[in-house]
Amino acid sequence: MTTRTLACSDATEALGRALAASAPERAVVFLEGDLGAGKTTLARAFLRELGVDGAVRSPTYTLIERYAVPRGEIAHLDLYRIADPDELEFLGLDDLAADAALWLIEWPERGGNALPRADLHVRLRVEGSGRSVTLRPGTEAGARWLAALAPPDVLHGP
Template structure:
């Protein structure tokens, strides 16, 4: 599934729409160049789930947890990860059993350690906006795409 979004506001709105289609647990991989809008999309999802505070990229902390009324979210930004084994030091294994939404930026840097993606979202520049490519990695991801496109899974 491909979606063209003309501006950051549309990306935020799509994030909120996407959040409404998710069922936990769910693992989302966000892929794209620096500045493509991975955190903007995450901000839209978090706001769609009821978060009202700031949403910053966890580039330096690597992981930012959110406890929301409707969901627990683990937002990871692995851009600065030098080795996937570093995820062990973050206690990732202890968090894997939790019933949460995983939003993982730069997932290729955690290859072999991260849980498999239910849905991969590639974000590319398509001036003036962005092009999103959604690819399911599981039946749960297929159901999200079906819900977004208005069809049954």
């Protein structure tokens, strides 16, 4: 587990780009944190780094946005409006699991057991004028990903 300070939104975007640049071919990322913590900012930078052109919409109302990039399909989910995991049934997560190489899931705690296991947990918190981020692996692949990350110009802190 790694906890660091992100002084500004530029640092959050830099982390998103670094995560994307070092991401394994297939992975599930849980983006956790309160409203305004920077989950969507990080996800947008992640998606841009992997080649998403054009609008990168927040899936707050659509629940899911799918993006085709050279390395495969990416699914960006925002489960904030989900009251019960059973509501996810209509999203076709089984089909998505077969199609999407990378999943970015905001508010994963609302998806319960309907979601695949996270390779990496990214927990963002507002702290003063900046953010803190805690990166925690959920699988062995996530541990390898986290070990390969750590560029000193992206993550600042203790």
